[in-house]
């Protein structure tokens with residue numbers, strides 16, 4: 001039996017709660033409240049209702065006939081988390097934690113975000129539940145992720161640009177922790193992936209495990225024999241969410257795809273499990289594998305998919321990788337782009353660049369799995385959000401023309417307003 005829950009916050013030797021004294025209190029309160037909520041039938045009923053009516057669960061388990069024929073091996077299925085409201089799996093966790101926050105009597109919610117996907121999901125959940133929302137985001141990310149910033153603001157969230165350090169995700173996490181330490185009386189910190197100090201890895205996995213639980217039920221109902229499950233791995237929330245239901249099924253291969261970026265050297269990827277720059281350490285409150293140097297300083301990372309471009313990985317996945325229960329592989333930027341095209345053209349499904357890493361890994365291993373078995377790909381999100389990245393690659397000239405025309409249009413409008 002592979003244990004799903006942590007032992008007092010630890011998954012083998014990974015995990016833990018390596019935090020300053022001031023953060024212990026809110027973490028302990030949270031752990032207690034979470035345990036009580038998950039034993040309260042009224043809370044679970046409310047969660048199920050919101051999952052069904054607001055998120056749109058269950059999401060389909062789609063049989064991909066053309067991909068199956070072209071790849072020549074396993075029957076290919078795609079779990080369409082991209083059809084969840086807000087376009088990705090992140091809402092599963094955001095809604096769960098916001099319901100928990102409300103139950104704890106908190107009126108204010110904070111979150112960190114890198115690319116903006118988690119901030120967006122949290123902003124939506126707060127709008128739905130009537131909670132005040134503040135999202136910390138590195139100043140560099142604010143500048144390059146304007147579409148998500150704009151959407152968060154539409155949902156009514158306040159986006160705070162973080163100007164310390166490298167002004168990216170790591171610095172946003174530090175800022176959110178500082179805020180939480182000062183304001184935990186009325187504030188809950190919604191952490192966005194299955195990492196950070198305990199109890200966050202357990203909480204996030206629990207709210208994301210709805211993905212794997214559904215796949216298992218859908219497969220049983222339809223007589224589908226699951227042979228492998230593939231998911232992309234940033235911090236690890238969508239992957240542990242779909243894997244957790246299958247941990248005890250020893251004959252089901254579980255494959256995690258991390259960002260291979262543009263190459264194997266330091267600064268060219270975000271490969272924490274398969275890369276050669278990765279080492280064990282304690283960073284931002286938990287022990288895991290990180291892309292850090294011998295002094296524990298973070299190394300630069302790179303990926304075409306912002307959601308996988310992170311130096312750490314959830315402690316449970318680090319443990320599952322070490323025990324061999326989860327296999328890891330890395331997928332390069334160009335392979336992910338190919339997978340986007342493959343599933344768009346052959347199945348009419350637009351993968352997010354993150355999810356396309358899982359798609360590419362599946363394309364690689366489909367032949368290794370018998371034709372009577374299913375290979376399930378977790379499509380963690382849909383790719384509409386990536387049009388500013390994919391279009392400049394696939395059709396650069398026409399995209400440039402479009403952007404220039406938009407700028408001209410903006411200037412013309414400005415003239416009109418100036419004349420007012």
Ligand SMILES: *Cc1c(COP(=O)(O)O)cnc(C)c1O
Pocket residue numbers: 088089090117118192193194232233234235236237238239307308352354355380381382
């Ligand atoms: C954020 C994100 C990821 C990566 O995060 P995990 O916690 O590893 O799941 C993957 N896919 C999408 C669409 C995302 O938005």
